[in-house]
Amino acid sequence: LNRRLAEFGTTIFAEMSALALSTGSINLGQGFPDTDGPEEIREAAVRALREGKGNQYPPGPGIPELRTAVADHQRERYGLSWDPDREVLVTAGATEAIAAALLALLEPGDEVIALEPYYDSYAACIAMAGGTRVPVTLRPDGGAYRLDLDELRAAVTGRTRLLLLNTPHNPTGTVLGREELTAIAELACERDLLVVTDEVYEHLVFDGEHLPLAAFPGMRERTVTIGSAGKTFSFTGWKVGWVTGPPELVTAVRSAKQYLTYVSAGPFQYAVAEALRLPRSYFDGLRDDLRAKRDLLGDGLAKAGFTVYRPAGTYFITTDIRPLGFDDGFAFCRALPERCGVVAIPNAVFYDHREEGAPFVRFAFCKRTEVLAEAAERLGCLR
Numbered sequence: 269l270n271r272r273l274a275e276f277g278t279t280i281f282a283e284m285s286a287l288a289l290s291t292g293s294i295n296l297g298q299g300f301p302d303t304d305g306p307e308e309i310r311e312a313a314v315r316a317l318r319e320g321k322g323n324q325y326p327p328g329p330g331i332p333e334l335r336t337a338v339a340d341h342q343r344e345r346y347g348l349s350w351d352p353d354r355e356v357l358v359t360a361g362a363t364e365a366i367a368a369a370l371l372a373l374l375e376p377g378d379e380v381i382a383l384e385p386y387y388d389s390y391a392a393c394i395a396m397a398g399g400t401r402v403p404v405t406l407r408p409d410g411g412a413y414r415l416d417l418d419e420l421r422a423a424v425t426g427r428t429r430l431l432l433l434n435t436p437h438n439p440t441g442t443v444l445g446r447e448e449l450t451a452i453a454e455l456a457c458e459r460d461l462l463v464v465t466d467e468v469y470e471h472l473v474f475d476g477e478h479l480p481l482a483a484f485p486g487m488r489e490r491t492v493t494i495g496s497a498g499k500t501f502s503f504t505g506w507k508v509g510w511v512t513g514p515p516e517l518v519t520a521v522r523s524a525k526q527y528l529t530y531v532s533a534g535p536f537q538y539a540v541a542e543a544l545r546l547p548r549s550y551f552d553g554l555r556d557d558l559r560a561k562r563d564l565l566g567d568g569l570a571k572a573g574f575t576v577y578r579p580a581g582t583y584f585i586t587t588d589i590r591p592l593g594f595d596d597g598f599a600f601c602r603a604l605p606e607r608c609g610v611v612a613i614p615n616a617v618f619y620d621h622r623e624e625g626a627p628f629v630r631f632a633f634c635k636r637t638e639v640l641a642e643a644a645e646r647l648g649c650l651r
């Protein structure tokens with residue numbers, strides 16, 4: 269393994285999902301639903317396969333049907349208007365979108381500001397692109413994690429090229445509000461920064477609303493926005509994501525994508541194009557279902573003795589394990605399957621400042637109600 273990647277071993281998700289299997293535990297670690305997305309959308313994928321749609325290389329930027337569906341969806345939801353031919357790119361999940369965006373937009377030595385704790389592929393992709401990561405830490409404050417805008421401003425230097433944002437935020441569940449996004453937009457314009465914003469949980473917001481950064485003044489021309497069908501339609505195995513942004517930036521991301529995967533799986537693109545046209549009730553139903561699950565697991569975790577940071581969005585709950593008498597999330601998560609039959613993720617993996625994340629542990633609640641109820645009951649063993 270080269271020096272760029274040496275610090276990144278096996279992802280925590282692989283390690284913890286393997287532990288869930290070997291111990292027969294309930295897996296609230298890796299974030300994937302235990303119920304597949306809509307039947308009609310699965311049927312659409314089967315139909316595409318049978319009809320020979322997408323079984324050979326689809327077009328490099330993605331099939332026109334999907335690019336148009338992405339553009340229409342963003343116009344209807346957010347009033348954003350993108351040209352499907354020049355301003356939308358289909359990727360192999362959001363993971364490839366993140367990698368391709370960073371590889372395309374960074375010069376070696378450029379600094380990238382990312383909100384810590386951050387999704388684990390950010391650090392690895394910044395490293396692969398030869399960039400330097402500059403974490404700005406979200407901190408617990410009054411029951412939620414907050415961004416300190418002064419800290420963000422102070423982190424910008426003459427070498428800062430790009431802000432890498434994530435809202436709704438994995439793993440804290442924080443949803444950036446209008447005031448914060450306005451300040452971020454002003455900062456980006458003032459310091460002439462690009463922004464890559466990972467909005468894969470855009471439809472999983474329980475309190476407040478998702479505001480896309482690209483809709484803020486001055487941001488359309490400097491923002492690359494990332495979305496994913498994995499989260500919105502509960503098909504994490506399909507690996508269909510997309511990027512929207514101005515033509516120069518999307519073309520740049522496409523240049524990198526060409527040499528990573530060239531294209532993404534064809535038949536699934538047809539199905540996701542249909543999924544994006546599902547009625548509003550689908551998206552509202554998914555959100556309401558997950559809100560109830562958040563409350564069920566959140567209440568169970570609180571009852572078991574954790575301090576719970578109830579998320580405004582995403583399908584993750586961050587907890588503090590100190591009230592239970594523990595302070596090392598790694599040790600706690602490695603012992604939890606044997607002790608209680610539940611798997612969780614130590615938030616420290618999402619930090620450069622590991623000590624900041626040490627006592628926090630993340631639970632995923634995108635699981636069936638009875639599974640969450642059983643997990644909550646099992647966690648009672650910690651008291």
Ligand code: PMP
Binds near residue numbers: 387434496497498
């Ligand atoms: N970004 C964030 C914040 C995520 O949580 C995930 C999923 N774990 C991804 C990107 C990757 O999405 P995909 O599965 O579409 O590659």
Ligand code: GLN
Binds near residue numbers: 279281298299438
């Ligand atoms: N995004 C999911 C999570 O945060 C899964 C990511 C993965 O397995 N790479 O749990």
